[in-house]
Amino acid sequence: MASLPSFSPFLLIFFLFSSPATSQISSDVTLILGNIKTTLQGTSENPLLSTWNISQPLCQWRGLEWGFSDNSPLICDNSSSPQRNNITLSRDSRLQLHSIRLPASNLTGQIPKEIGQLSSLQSLYLGVNSLTGTLPLELGNTPLLSDIDLDSNSLTGSLPPSIWNLCNRLISLRLNQNRLTGSLPEPAIPNSSCSNLQVLDLGNNRFQGQFPDFLTNFHTLKELDLGGNLFSGSIPAELVGLNLERLNLSYNNFTGVIPAGFGSSRAEDFEGNSVGLCGSPLKGCGGGSSGLSSGAIAGIVIGLMAGVVVLASVSIGFVQGRRRKSMGRKLEEDLEEGEEEENGDDGGEGKLILFQGGEHLTLDDVLNATGQVMEKTSYGTVYKAKLVDGGNIALRLLREGTCKDRASCLPVIRQLGRIRHENLVPLRAFYQGQRGEKLLIYDYLPNKTLHDLLHETRAGRPLMNWARRHKIALGIARGLAHLHTAQETPITHGNIRSKNVLIDEFFVARLTESALDKLMVSAIADEVLAAAKTDGYKAPELNKMKKCNSRTDVYAFGILLLEILLGKKPGKDERTGEIIDLPALVKVAVLEETTMEVFDVEVLKGIRSPMEDGLVQALKLAMGCCAPVASVRPDMVEVVKQLEENRPRNRSALYSPTETRSEIGTPF
Numbered sequence: 001m002a003s004l005p006s007f008s009p010f011l012l013i014f015f016l017f018s019s020p021a022t023s024q025i026s027s028d029v030t031l032i033l034g035n036i037k038t039t040l041q042g043t044s045e046n047p048l049l050s051t052w053n054i055s056q057p058l059c060q061w062r063g064l065e066w067g068f069s070d071n072s073p074l075i076c077d078n079s080s081s082p083q084r085n086n087i088t089l090s091r092d093s094r095l096q097l098h099s100i101r102l103p104a105s106n107l108t109g110q111i112p113k114e115i116g117q118l119s120s121l122q123s124l125y126l127g128v129n130s131l132t133g134t135l136p137l138e139l140g141n142t143p144l145l146s147d148i149d150l151d152s153n154s155l156t157g158s159l160p161p162s163i164w165n166l167c168n169r170l171i172s173l174r175l176n177q178n179r180l181t182g183s184l185p186e187p188a189i190p191n192s193s194c195s196n197l198q199v200l201d202l203g204n205n206r207f208q209g210q211f212p213d214f215l216t217n218f219h220t221l222k223e224l225d226l227g228g229n230l231f232s233g234s235i236p237a238e239l240v241g242l243n244l245e246r247l248n249l250s251y252n253n254f255t256g257v258i259p260a261g262f263g264s265s266r267a268e269d270f271e272g273n274s275v276g277l278c279g280s281p282l283k284g285c286g287g288g289s290s291g292l293s294s295g296a297i298a299g300i301v302i303g304l305m306a307g308v309v310v311l312a313s314v315s316i317g318f319v320q321g322r323r324r325k326s327m328g329r330k331l332e333e334d335l336e337e338g339e340e341e342e343n344g345d346d347g348g349e350g351k352l353i354l355f356q357g358g359e360h361l362t363l364d365d366v367l368n369a370t371g372q373v374m375e376k377t378s379y380g381t382v383y384k385a386k387l388v389d390g391g392n393i394a395l396r397l398l399r400e401g402t403c404k405d406r407a408s409c410l411p412v413i414r415q416l417g418r419i420r421h422e423n424l425v426p427l428r429a430f431y432q433g434q435r436g437e438k439l440l441i442y443d444y445l446p447n448k449t450l451h452d453l454l455h456e457t458r459a460g461r462p463l464m465n466w467a468r469r470h471k472i473a474l475g476i477a478r479g480l481a482h483l484h485t486a487q488e489t490p491i492t493h494g495n496i497r498s499k500n501v502l503i504d505e506f507f508v509a510r511l512t513e514s515a516l517d518k519l520m521v522s523a524i525a526d527e528v529l530a531a532a533k534t535d536g537y538k539a540p541e542l543n544k545m546k547k548c549n550s551r552t553d554v555y556a557f558g559i560l561l562l563e564i565l566l567g568k569k570p571g572k573d574e575r576t577g578e579i580i581d582l583p584a585l586v587k588v589a590v591l592e593e594t595t596m597e598v599f600d601v602e603v604l605k606g607i608r609s610p611m612e613d614g615l616v617q618a619l620k621l622a623m624g625c626c627a628p629v630a631s632v633r634p635d636m637v638e639v640v641k642q643l644e645e646n647r648p649r650n651r652s653a654l655y656s657p658t659e660t661r662s663e664i665g666t667p668f
Helices: 009-018 027-041 087-091 113-117 137-141 161-166 213-217 237-242 294-337 363-368 406-418 450-455 466-485 522-534 550-566 582-591 615-625 636-645
Strands: 064-068 095-101 123-125 147-149 172-174 179-182 199-201 206-210 223-225 230-233 246-248 339-342 351-354 370-377 380-386 392-398 427-432 438-443 501-503 509-511
Touching: 027 095, 027 113, 113 137, 137 161, 213 237, 351 406, 363 427, 406 427, 450 501, 450 550, 466 501, 466 509, 466 550, 466 615, 466 636, 550 582, 550 615, 550 636, 582 615, 615 636
Parallel strands: 095 123, 123 147, 147 172, 172 199, 179 206, 199 223, 206 230, 223 246
Antiparallel strands: 064 095, 339 351, 351 427, 370 380, 380 392, 392 438, 427 438, 501 509
């Protein structure tokens, strides 16, 4: 019997769409499967977009919301709905796409121009991806589009004038943290009011030119963010009449007097502009006459210039001699203190400070790296960044307003840059941009966190026996002891938790986020402390993050060691809201003489004698670290000593960095 011919997916779609039964095929489905899917995902297959498949029910197409021409929605929240499982719905000509929602979805392509053909699209959410290219002119052809969020991508080029075709429908337009350039185009219709627009966020791009005066006609605006751009000139007084709830004009080149009437604005909303910008809420503008004639002023200036010339001629020889002597010394100090690299235009794009192991990085490497969001916290965002040469680095972008000024940050940064230990993730470089943005640059380590290994239930998770857990606990303890004792100035970690411990394939633990609280303003540092309290790691005596010390680190380590032993998450349970107090669980088990039942079942596998294998001793050590009175807790040097003295007999995982890793056993 002859074999049936095989068809590619594209031919299958072609035959499906061209058959008589599909003459009523939804045009929006055709657009999605045709160009929009391939343009968004770029060159690599995207798991979310792979659900856009004609063989699957529409309700399983991730990130898309559908409706019908009569404005009724496609019901997807009820599994019993016949609509949910009806694959043939894609043939219904009444079917229309209402929303594309794919934030933080690892998209690497471009904004498809075919979006302009989606006649019923109301919202487009593609923020926090790695989309490149320009904004297509066709975006302005989408008649019902009201909400656009393209924040935190790598979009370039100018804002197309056609965007204002959406003016009277648009409610929010968010383009923060891209690479858009040029001046803002004016609406084609003079005095357009964009009568529904409430949020316009164009911050952290490279827009330039005078303040776009046409924005003062947008009387419904509640939030306007133009911060972190290259706008110049004066701020129009008409802006006061908009009664904005939030305004950000910081880190531009605005000059002149800030118009009176920005009553609710803060100094941060205007900081980082030219020294010529003054007035409330910044410093007052100087006034009055100096009392000197123009001739007198000219004489003073000429005299000062002559003095400068004489002083310069005397100093040049002295400076050159000193420079020759200091060159050798500076080369030795650069790696010790951190080497600053400025770009060719006198630091116009910021400064990069390099530390040991980061000498290969350049300012261009950092600025041109393409990022993928790995984690978001209250104080910043962590990116996996791909360098031009194909290598990867991890970037921690500190949130605006999170950290202190550069002068107070720099000593801490340099101290962190000198720390090197096998159980600590090293800081390789630090970047501060011209507008104050701050990046901490680390090695990218594609490892699991301790939290994942302890609490994930996926198939294939490595067995977390006592030998492996002991090795991890000992590694964390060694890293902390190094922070506390091996530095000229002791360092407290300040944020010890299982999510901040990376574990490699050899079960080597590496602590991240060491001492980041020292870089933060007090309010943000206390947010970290509040999170530590919710997660159960906060020492009882610690009420302000600035008061954290080695003993509060020891308490957090004790909770972490209990988490390793018991296999339970400390703090508030996300499902039930119940507070899991690990020390209290152990106390109850001891009183009820059920101590062995408190351990995670995986910990007990292969253990013949919990006493001989150091399991009971580790539990006692953890409880000692969690003592309510700080003074009776052991220090980390003592913790390391006790863990080393009470290792499990079955050493399927090794401990010392000097031992060969070929003996370690099964990696994961």
